[in-house]
Amino acid sequence: MARHQMNLFIHAMDETQMNQLKQVLELFHQAQDVIELTLRGERQLPRYGNRVNWDQMVPEIQPETPEIYITGDGLADNWFTHTHQKIAIISMRDWEVAFLDDDQYPIAAPDANLLLSFALVIFLILINGTDYDVVHERTIGCLCDLCAHKPDRAIKMRTAFICNRCRKLASQSGVSAVELDAIQAVCECVRALALGRTPQTHAPKAQEDVLDNFIEDSILPGKITIPIRLMEACREKRVTVVVGSGLSLQNDVRIIYGDKFGWTRLPSWSEVPQRLSRAVKYYRNKTIEPRDVETLEEFLTDLDYFRTVLGEKMYYPRAIFDIFTPKIENPGLANRLIYRLPIQWILTTNYDFVLSYSAPPGTPVFTWREAMQAREYIDSGNYHPPLLKIHGCASRADTIVLTKSEYRQLGEHAEYLSLMNTVFQSQVVLFLGFGFSDPLDIDSAIRQAELAGAAQGEKFALLPIEKANAIQEKFANIHVITYEQHDDLPKIIAHLVKNTGGH
Numbered sequence: 001m002a003r004h005q006m007n008l009f010i011h012a013m014d015e016t017q018m019n020q021l022k023q024v025l026e027l028f029h030q031a032q033d034v035i036e037l038t039l040r041g042e043r044q045l046p047r048y049g050n051r052v053n054w055d056q057m058v059p060e061i062q063p064e065t066p067e068i069y070i071t072g073d074g075l076a077d078n079w080f081t082h083t084h085q086k087i088a089i090i091s092m093r094d095w096e097v098a099f100l101d102d103d104q105y106p107i108a109a110p111d112a113n114l115l116l117s118f119a120l121v122i123f124l125i126l127i128n129g130t131d132y133d134v135v136h137e138r139t140i141g142c143l144c145d146l147c148a149h150k151p152d153r154a155i156k157m158r159t160a161f162i163c164n165r166c167r168k169l170a171s172q173s174g175v176s177a178v179e180l181d182a183i184q185a186v187c188e189c190v191r192a193l194a195l196g197r198t199p200q201t202h203a204p205k206a207q208e209d210v211l212d213n214f215i216e217d218s219i220l221p222g223k224i225t226i227p228i229r230l231m232e233a234c235r236e237k238r239v240t241v242v243v244g245s246g247l248s249l250q251n252d253v254r255i256i257y258g259d260k261f262g263w264t265r266l267p268s269w270s271e272v273p274q275r276l277s278r279a280v281k282y283y284r285n286k287t288i289e290p291r292d293v294e295t296l297e298e299f300l301t302d303l304d305y306f307r308t309v310l311g312e313k314m315y316y317p318r319a320i321f322d323i324f325t326p327k328i329e330n331p332g333l334a335n336r337l338i339y340r341l342p343i344q345w346i347l348t349t350n351y352d353f354v355l356s357y358s359a360p361p362g363t364p365v366f367t368w369r370e371a372m373q374a375r376e377y378i379d380s381g382n383y384h385p386p387l388l389k390i391h392g393c394a395s396r397a398d399t400i401v402l403t404k405s406e407y408r409q410l411g412e413h414a415e416y417l418s419l420m421n422t423v424f425q426s427q428v429v430l431f432l433g434f435g436f437s438d439p440l441d442i443d444s445a446i447r448q449a450e451l452a453g454a455a456q457g458e459k460f461a462l463l464p465i466e467k468a469n470a471i472q473e474k475f476a477n478i479h480v481i482t483y484e485q486h487d488d489l490p491k492i493i494a495h496l497v498k499n500t501g502g503h
């Protein structure tokens with residue numbers, strides 16, 4: 001059942017607007033199930049000329065259940081929304097001005113605009129605040145940007161995230177991680193619509209009893225032994241799991257791409273250049289085949305080339321979105337089991353949403369850009385192990401760390417480096433899902449540790465047997481645990497969960 005119920009009243013709406021509202025409400029409720037909006041009928045509102053006068057609307061006594069008014073008219077002061085504690089108004093008029101700087105906007109642009117308004121006023125209602133409590137004068141892409149220059153609102157729709165300051169403000173006002181997640185889920189939907197994509201409407205439902213049974217019945221596949229030191233570190237909550245692309249390629253992970261490129265599975269890391277090459281053909285109508293590369297340096301340099309050809313701000317974000325955000329039908333056993341381990345952190349180099357959708361409700365997701373926020377969350381003695389996407393998240397191109405120049409940028413981010421340093425120095429690291437088919441992916445993950453100046457902590461890696469020797473030779477200080485088949489991996493994680501105090 002929804003935790004929050006809010007009442008909606010409509011005012012001066014024509015039929016088109018009404019249909020649009022209904023459509024957006026559907027998206028809103030598909031995106032999350034924490035906040036429920038209920039249409040309660042029509043209300044008269046005070047006017048100034050032919051516009052709604054918000055200043056006269058704020059009563060002395062606030063209603064018990066929050067009230068949101070949707071008007072088909074403009075507001076007297078030209079704002080899109082206003083909120084005062086439990087009362088809010090949203091205008092559906094003039095959304096086109098948000099897209100004045102765009103030569104073309106997606107069909108769902110008005111939906112994105114209205115949904116964004118809902119996300120904002122509900123955020124403010126939850127913190128019991130008013131517009132000026134949170135507003136950013138400068139456009140940074142946060143939900144709470146003022147966007148005095150109206151076309152900036154389109155930027156806000158494409159980034160649609162809640163910045164560190166606003167998250168912190170919300171937590172201080174007693175807003176829970178689950179509630180923030182719900183708003184963030186609505187923001188994800190806004191972003192997809194504004195990018196002209198079909199949003200993934202809801203996370204696949206977790207079947208916890210299936211996991212319980214799997215853990216209960218799990219038997220470690222023959223021949224495999226888990227080092228005692230790893231078991232101990234797990235029991236003492238000193239293990240950080242670092243997850244690589246192999247986990248998104250497990251046999252039971254089910255995803256669906258749109259028709260555009262005809263892809264059927266997420267790429268392994270080494271397949272990314274091929275995918276970018278397809279995107280170059282599609283968006284730029286150029287044929288550029290990836291080269292054969294031997295070193296990580298060459299690989300990353302080539303990716304930069306594709307990034308430049310696609311256009312850093314133009315088609316590169318779209319290509320990243322195309323490649324890494326298929327709809328996730330089932331995130332698979334191994335990904336879900338990771339959250340059952342007795343750990344403080346889950347780090348991943350993956351850009352996709354498989355691990356995000358595996359997470360229990362209320363799990364905060366941070367990218368390296370939110371390193372400070374992530375540290376505060378950990379320090380605050382939290383309830384859920386957070387997911388830290390150390391190479392960024394596909395839905396926010398400004399966070400992606402894939403190419404050489406993007407690595408360089410990451411290497412200059414002091415808060416991130418300091419966080420990694422803490423993690424890698426105080427924790428035993430267990431690498432999962434690396435080396436399935438990629439010769440270089442673990443190099444990249446290890447580099448993260450070295451970048452942070454903390455290469456000396458104890459490290460373990462679960463690796464497919466055919467890769468083990470090569471990796472062991474390259475990284476003598478990693479304790480390699482080998483297994484034979486993809487399907488062994490969930491069994492090994494389940495064994496760890498069962499025998500180290502997981503749940």
Ligand SMILES: [Zn+2]
Binds near residue numbers: 136142143163164
């Ligand atoms: Zn903000």
